[in-house]
Amino acid sequence: MGNHTNKRREFLMTSLKMGVGLAVGSLGVFVPKKADAAIKNVPGWPAATFGKKTFHAAMVSAIGESDVAVSKKIHVSAPTIAENGGAVPVSVVVDWPMTESDYIEAVYLFVEHNPLPLTSEYHFTPANGVAYLAERIKMAKTDYIHVIAKTNTGKLMASVPRKVKVTIGGCGG
Amino acid sequence: MEQFGEPMIRMPSHAKKGSVIEIRSLIVDPMITGLVKNKAGIIPRADFIQSVTITFNDRVLTTAEWGTSVSANPYLAIKMRAETSGTLKMIWRDNRGRQWSTKAKLKVS
Numbered sequence: 292m293g294n295h296t297n298k299r300r301e302f303l304m305t306s307l308k309m310g311v312g313l314a315v316g317s318l319g320v321f322v323p324k325k326a327d328a329a330i331k332n333v334p335g336w337p338a339a340t341f342g343k344k345t346f347h348a349a350m351v352s353a354i355g356e357s358d359v360a361v362s363k364k365i366h367v368s369a370p371t372i373a374e375n376g377g378a379v380p381v382s383v384v385v386d387w388p389m390t391e392s393d394y395i396e397a398v399y400l401f402v403e404h405n406p407l408p409l410t411s412e413y414h415f416t417p418a419n420g421v422a423y424l425a426e427r428i429k430m431a432k433t434d435y436i437h438v439i440a441k442t443n444t445g446k447l448m449a450s451v452p453r454k455v456k457v458t459i460g461g462c463g464g
Numbered sequence: 465m466e467q468f469g470e471p472m473i474r475m476p477s478h479a480k481k482g483s484v485i486e487i488r489s490l491i492v493d494p495m496i497t498g499l500v501k502n503k504a505g506i507i508p509r510a511d512f513i514q515s516v517t518i519t520f521n522d523r524v525l526t527t528a529e530w531g532t533s534v535s536a537n538p539y540l541a542i543k544m545r546a547e548t549s550g551t552l553k554m555i556w557r558d559n560r561g562r563q564w565s566t567k568a569k570l571k572v573s
Binding site: 329330331332333335336337341377378379380382389402405406407409410411412413414415416418419420421423424425426427428429430 | 484486488497499509510514515520523524525526527528529530531532533534535536538539540541542543544545547557558559560561
């Protein structure tokens with residue numbers, strides 16, 4: 292009988308310890324995770340430009356002005372209707388020579404009414420042979436994609452705004 | 465649980481000198497904006513890839529800076545003029561100090 296009680300007590304104690312252990316364990320997992328979450332922007336990443344909340348402000352921050360002449364040399368391909376705004380395929384080609392003295396140095400992609408309009412920027416070199424990129428971007432709603440290209444001599448060109456009709460917004464994730 | 469990494473490059477292994485080849489890449493990343501609630505109803509902090517560096521024979525070919533509106537599991541394609549044989553390397557870096565890289569070889573004839 293006494294033996295039985297002891298075993299029972301042991302069992303209770305063990306489960307109690309395990310319970311405490313589990314609680315500490317989950318706490319242990321939780322704490323480092325929080326510490327891990329520290330934001331460390333990549334050096335040189337233009338945080339201020341990516342943080343701008345209007346198209347106008349983002350453009351001024353990225354290229355120094357908001358009034359850029361439209362050029363037919365920038366070709367933007369995107370679907371007319373995107374079923375999933377979370378992944379809209381976009382490709383850009385700039386019809387421009389890529390020589391050591393004259394090349395497309397940078398390309399910026401904006402979505403006019405996204406919460407943060409600048410989606411991405413690219414820096415090319417003459418070794419690219421052609422200023423081309425393809426990627427997938429998020430679009431919150433039916434909106435316009437604007438692409439700005441900059442040559443190594445500082446000349447700016449804007450694409451014809453490319454409208455994409457979004458049936459399901461892409462804000463998730 | 466979010467998945468990360470597994471960087472991948474797809475490009476021709478052989479090319480004629482002077483031709484322009486396409487380099488396509490993919491990496492697994494949730495690209496969390498930090499602006500919207502997740503399925504659990506909480507707003508997770510931003511967690512996304514901020515920069516991609518592409519070099520060929522250790523010379524910078526193209527760099528990309530990304531915001532949170534690049535889609536999850538980012539796909540990126542660029543082009544390169546094939547001039548010499550060598551190794552193309554890509555490095556992805558995120559806003560939590562993580563980084564991934566992978567390489568691909570090109571033979572030019």
